[in-house]
Amino acid sequence: MPRLFSLTYIKRVFNRLNPQQLALAFMLLTLHGVLLWGFTTPVYKALLICHYGFFLVWQPIWRTQEKLTIPSTLLFLTGGVLLVSFVSWWLIAFWLTVLFGLLGGRVFSTTAKVSHRNYLLATSYILAVLLLWVVPKLLNASADVAATAIVVEYVMPLLPLYILFSRSELEDSKDPPVLDFFYTLLLILAAVILVLASFVMAAGSQDSYTEIMLKVMFGLALALVILSWLWNPHAGFTGIGQLLSRYLLSVGLPFEQWVKNIAVLAEQKDNPLEFTQSAMHELASLPWVSGIQWINADSEGELGATSKNQIELDFHGFHLALHTHKPLTPALTIHVKLLTQILGEFYEAKRREETLRQNAYVQAVYETGSRLTHDIKNLVQSMGALCSAAEQTSEEDSARLLVLMRRQLPLLNQRLTLTLGKLEAPALENHQRITLANWWEGLKSRHASQTNIQFITLDFSDMEVNAEVLDSVVENLLQNAIRKAKSDVNLSIRVELDAASEFSLDVSDNGKPMPVNVANTLFKKHVSSEGGLGIGLYHAARQAQQAGYALDLVQNKNGEVRFRVKREEV
Numbered sequence: 012m013p014r015l016f017s018l019t020y021i022k023r024v025f026n027r028l029n030p031q032q033l034a035l036a037f038m039l040l041t042l043h044g045v046l047l048w049g050f051t052t053p054v055y056k057a058l059l060i061c062h063y064g065f066f067l068v069w070q071p072i073w074r075t076q077e078k079l080t081i082p083s084t085l086l087f088l089t090g091g092v093l094l095v096s097f098v099s100w101w102l103i104a105f106w107l108t109v110l111f112g113l114l115g116g117r118v119f120s121t122t123a124k125v126s127h128r129n130y131l132l133a134t135s136y137i138l139a140v141l142l143l144w145v146v147p148k149l150l151n152a153s154a155d156v157a158a159t160a161i162v163v164e165y166v167m168p169l170l171p172l173y174i175l176f177s178r179s180e181l182e183d184s185k186d187p188p189v190l191d192f193f194y195t196l197l198l199i200l201a202a203v204i205l206v207l208a209s210f211v212m213a214a215g216s217q218d219s220y221t222e223i224m225l226k227v228m229f230g231l232a233l234a235l236v237i238l239s240w241l242w243n244p245h246a247g248f249t250g251i252g253q254l255l256s257r258y259l260l261s262v263g264l265p266f267e268q269w270v271k272n273i274a275v276l277a278e279q280k281d282n283p284l285e286f287t288q289s290a291m292h293e294l295a296s297l298p299w300v301s302g303i304q305w306i307n308a309d310s311e312g313e314l315g316a317t318s319k320n321q322i323e324l325d326f327h328g329f330h331l332a333l334h335t336h337k338p339l340t341p342a343l344t345i346h347v348k349l350l351t352q353i354l355g356e357f358y359e360a361k362r363r364e365e366t367l368r369q370n371a372y373v374q375a376v377y378e379t380g381s382r383l384t385h386d387i388k389n390l391v392q393s394m395g396a397l398c399s400a401a402e403q404t405s406e407e408d409s410a411r412l413l414v415l416m417r418r419q420l421p422l423l424n425q426r427l428t429l430t431l432g433k434l435e436a437p438a439l440e441n442h443q444r445i446t447l448a449n450w451w452e453g454l455k456s457r458h459a460s461q462t463n464i465q466f467i468t469l470d471f472s473d474m475e476v477n478a479e480v481l482d483s484v485v486e487n488l489l490q491n492a493i494r495k496a497k498s499d500v501n502l503s504i505r506v507e508l509d510a511a512s513e514f515s516l517d518v519s520d521n522g523k524p525m526p527v528n529v530a531n532t533l534f535k536k537h538v539s540s541e542g543g544l545g546i547g548l549y550h551a552a553r554q555a556q557q558a559g560y561a562l563d564l565v566q567n568k569n570g571e572v573r574f575r576v577k578r579e580e581v
Contacts, residue, residue: 116195
């Protein structure tokens with residue numbers, strides 16, 4: 012039968028424990044010895060020094076693996092000397108309130124289940140010995156709680172012993188200790204209130220310590236209930252929680268006012284250079300900023316004076332060096348990074364806005380050049396049709412050719428003049444309006460030599476049309492169909508005019524349909540084309556829309572490909 016308390020067993024038990032758990036357990040056990048034996052026996056100083064040493068090993072503020080610097084070493088030694096030299100029940104009460112806050116802060120910040128339970132037991136131990144042992148000695152009321160002395164002496168040490176032998180997870184030593192400052196401070200204040208309120212009520216009344224402690228604890232509980240309701244009420248009041256959040260967001264700088272000022276600058280300034288300069292002046296006006304240096308793609312400069320306290324920030328190609336009168340606290344450093352990140356987002360938005368304006372300008376120039384190129388191409392094709400007619404005309408038809416030339420050449424000259432006018436002033440739109448009959452006759456005469464084009468008039472009325480736009484759009488449709496006919500000798504082209512009440516003109520052929528993917532994006536963007544740049548119909552549709560007409564592909568099937576130009580209803 013193996014021995015229960017053999018050295019091998021004890022070693023195996025301690026190997027399962029982590030250093031933080033061992034330091035916490037021995038810290039509480041040595042503290043318990045100091046509390047029980049008091050300050051009259053010589054051994055209390057040794058126990059107090061051991062307790063302070065275990066506290067330094069356990070403490071959750073500094074990394075225990077880092078080398079001690081001279082200032083930190085002097086700080087630790089000074090704390091130990093003061094604790095041993097001036098030890099008293101008041102000093103012990105203050106020390107226990109600090110331990111209560113530190114242990115309670117670890118309860119809220121520790122995620123491991125076993126570690127969380129150990130810190131909860133340690134916090135319970137500290138609070139119990141504070142209220143049942145230390146405070147009664149401050150008030151000379153030990154007789155009132157004599158019944159609890161056995162609990163403190165023999166039951167309370169079981170809590171550190173349980174922590175000592177309980178199994179716990181090893182914590183990652185590479186990460187800094189986690190301490191919830193807000194909860195730690197709140198618990199320290201609650202413990203101080205318990206001690207001081209008990210002392211005040213004992214000095215002003217003849218009640219027993221038990222009655223005083225019950226009144227203090229119920230009063231504190233009632234105050235916490237009211238505070239918790241005020242933190243997030245449901246009666247229209249915004250609550251202390253929101254007010255505190257707004258205060259924390261305004262550490263040295265009103266968050267809302269800063270965002271509002273930057274947003275106003277973003278609306279007022281048109282380019283990144285002006286926005287950057289105005290934003291830097293806005294940042295330099297802060298009371299804790301002594302100077303600024305910045306470098307970005309648009310500008311560089313500095314404002315104010317430099318100092319030894321400097322923080323450098325980089326965001327979206329914007330380098331900012333911020334000089335302050337005093338060193339920035341960690342909270343204010345995070346705050347400054349957040350606000351400068353907002354500044355960087357606005358700056359990047361200004362750069363994208365300027366890029367979009369430049370792209371829009373280039374796109375306008377490109378579309379204007381493409382449309383004018385398309386118009387000139389139509390003029391060349393019309394002149395080519397006249398030249399082809401002149402070559403094919405016999406001597407007997409020379410009189411008819413002369414009439415055709417006299418009619419078409421002035422029109423071609425007029426269209427060329429309008430196109431050259433657009434080159435000089437592309438923003439000016441020309442609205443050349445002639446009667447539908449004249450435009451229709453001119454269209455038929457220009458393509459009289461094309462035997463595979465059939466012109467059909469379904470109905471006719473005497474109206475005026477925009478000759479320039481219709482010439483550009485219809486010529487583009489006819490030239491595409493003529494180019495298509497070169498690969499299909501049996502292709503026939505029909506041009507049907509229906510202008511009874513509203514203008515409507517169809518250009519169709521009996522050839523193969525266009526691919527579905529091309530037909531779906533025909534008038535929405537540039538498409539690939541075998542015989543051209545693929546931009547003719549796109550610009551023709553845009554030109555027709557600007558003039559009040561609509562160009563649509565109404566039929567796309569084998570044997571019938573039909574385009575329609577009609578006047579849009581206003």
